[in-house]
Amino acid sequence: MTSLETAKKIVSILDTKKAEDIRVIRVRDLTVLTDYFVLASGTSSTHVKSLTDEVEFQLKQLGTAPAAVEGYGSAQWVALDFGTVIVHVFYPEARRFYDLERLWADGEKIDIDSLPKQD
Template identity: 65%
Template structure:
């Protein structure tokens, strides 16, 4: 599975589970932390946890497991690190506070709607 295929798989999974405001930023030219950041938010801590659980499950089905998982105790922000793809799932208020999109504004915004269109059968 290529890096872009993994991005598409994660985006589709998040969309299917009703994640809000999904953003994909290509940051590979800016950092060694990864090639893509995927940022999304859930409506509450339970939704955030279920989004992360489903991403983990779906990626495991295609042989990809995160090399690292970071979570705060309140499930306001959970990070799944797949090395080249880093998935950030936030509770909305935490996302607004940390504002990763502003921090990585020099990265290339990737169209989520185009990625989702490419995943249709």
């Protein structure tokens, strides 16, 4: 899968599991860390964990495992590093505090409504 296809799949998984405020930011031209950030919020620490669990499970089924998972214990901000895509799932207060959308404001915002739906 390309990095954009991976991001699309992640958006689809998060949407199916009722993640809130899903955003995709293309940061390929701004950093060597990754091509895309996918950001989403969960409604509780349990929801944050279930969102990240589902993304990890479904991508493993497709042969892609995260290189690293950070923050799972506290479930305030969980990051899954898939190399070309880094997924950030936040508890709402943590998302407002860290405000990655502002920090990466120079990145290209991808309209997720225009992304083709994944199966």
